[in-house]
Amino acid sequence: MLKAYFHKQKTEAGCDEAGRGCLAGPVYAAAVILPRNYKNKWLNDSKKLSDADRYLLRPEIEEKALAWACGVVDEKEIDEINILNASFLAMHRAIDQLQLKPEHLLIDGNRFKAYPNIPHTCIVKGDAKFMAIAAASILAKTYRDDFMKEMAKKYPVYAWEQNMGYPTKKHREAIRQHGPCDLHRLSYQLLPAQMRLDL
Numbered sequence: 362m363l364k365a366y367f368h369k370q371k372t373e374a375g376c377d378e379a380g381r382g383c384l385a386g387p388v389y390a391a392a393v394i395l396p397r398n399y400k401n402k403w404l405n406d407s408k409k410l411s412d413a414d415r416y417l418l419r420p421e422i423e424e425k426a427l428a429w430a431c432g433v434v435d436e437k438e439i440d441e442i443n444i445l446n447a448s449f450l451a452m453h454r455a456i457d458q459l460q461l462k463p464e465h466l467l468i469d470g471n472r473f474k475a476y477p478n479i480p481h482t483c484i485v486k487g488d489a490k491f492m493a494i495a496a497a498s499i500l501a502k503t504y505r506d507d508f509m510k511e512m513a514k515k516y517p518v519y520a521w522e523q524n525m526g527y528p529t530k531k532h533r534e535a536i537r538q539h540g541p542c543d544l545h546r547l548s549y550q551l552l553p554a555q556m557r558l559d560l
Contacts, residue, residue, distance in 0.1 A: 386505070389508075392463075394463055469488050520535065
């Protein structure tokens with residue numbers, strides 16, 4: 362059972378990101394403030410939910426949340442500042458947009474770049490422990506998936522509608538055959554050594 366809050370007396374926003382391990386596309390992050398008495402037995406870490414369940418939960422989260430927002434950092438920025446900093450920046454951009462200012466941030470993971478004037482707590486596997494982080498993980502994942510499915514129409518050879526930009530065998534084979542496109546993260550190792558492009 363996920364916990365409703367970390368601090369009983371404070372307004373908390375849960376924050377999580379999606380797309381750190383992808384070879385292509387942006388990293389998305391979400392910040393969600395849930396009501397203190399919110400209950401939903403289906404809410405869980407987005408990685409433990411089916412695609413259909415994530416999309417069923419998204420409108421419920423958006424409707425019931427006191428505030429929610431998504432932040433995006435694209436592949437060009439990722440290449441410039443690295444994926445860890447890009448993940449923090451995406452979370453900051455999500456927090457920037459919240460209509461209600463939280464008094465505390467619950468961050469999924471073990472590191473975070475402090476957001477100005479709001480204390481935070483990093484929680485490893487937080488998306489499987491706290492409802493607000495789980496909710497944020499669902500929003501970040503589904504909105505990023507929506508973007509990658511849309512981009513799959515523009516770049517069909519990479520089958521992003523199936524892999525969402527993650528380094529699957531089919532995705533890497535398409536990079537080997539067709540080369541990277543302008544959505545690929547060029548700072549990443551797009552191909553293992555045995556599949557290297559002969560440029």
